[in-house]
Amino acid sequence: MPLTPLDIHNKEFAKRLRGYDEDQVNEFLDQIIKDYELYIRENKELQSQIAALQERLDHFSNIEETLSKTIIVAQEAADEVRSNSKKEAQLILKEAEKNADRIINESLTKSRKVALEIEELKKQASIYRTRFRTLVEAQLELLGNDQWDSLDSGDDRK
Template sequence: MGITPMDINNKEFKKSFRGYDIDDVDDFLEQVVEDYEKLFKENGALREKMATLSEKIEHYSKIEMTLQNTLVLAQGAADQAKSNSQKEAELIIKNANDTAQRIIDQAHTEVVRITSEYEKVKKEFQLFKSKYKNFIQTQLDILSEIDDEEDESSDSTADDAKEASKTNNVVDSD
């Protein structure tokens, strides 16, 4: 370490003939001691302040590093969450599309089945209609024949009755 204010204050010089005025030298040394002591104390205070500031800088550097690490972790977590959300959204969309396609396929199959069933029922109805028409026509033909037979039978019965009546008249006349 360098010279202290006490070193300056305790320093004694040899006396020589024709040297400096002792009172002037003592006054000057007193002034130097006061100024040096003031500077020495100020230097000590500045060193303490510098040590305190250095500790604070180190503390703030640690906080900054912690914040940076936290930000990196938070950014990583945010990126991971975003990625997971995007994957989940894609999966939901895929599932929705698959479900929609399955519903469309089922609806298409159902439309084909219903159309086929409709065509089958339509053909069966046409066949039934045709058979029923033929049945009705046959029944009408039978009824027509019965009417014709009744007409013939009635004509023949009327002729028989006329003849029987004539025969009765002839027999009565005798």
């Protein structure tokens, strides 16, 4: 058990013949008491500072741990968002490719249908042209027929 200033103050020494000067010993003991009390006070202050610093260190250690966990969670969330974004982009790309294929197929189908309609219209136009030519030729033949001449001369007689 460590000495206290009171232990030093109450310490009594046996007296002997030709011993030390009692006043000098008491003065020296008083000086020791003052220094010892000072050291005890400084020690308590240092212990208090150490406790406060340890408390702050623990606080900052907790903050560091929390920040580390937060960073890890944020990194995991960022990785998950990145992964989900890639998956979503792939889905969008596949959907766009499907839509593009569908549009191309629809366009090809419409193009073929229009080409068939054009061919049909060309055939109909050719048939119409042939029929019209035949009709015109028949009409010209009728006009070139001698029967018209007889009709024409018969009107003069009247």
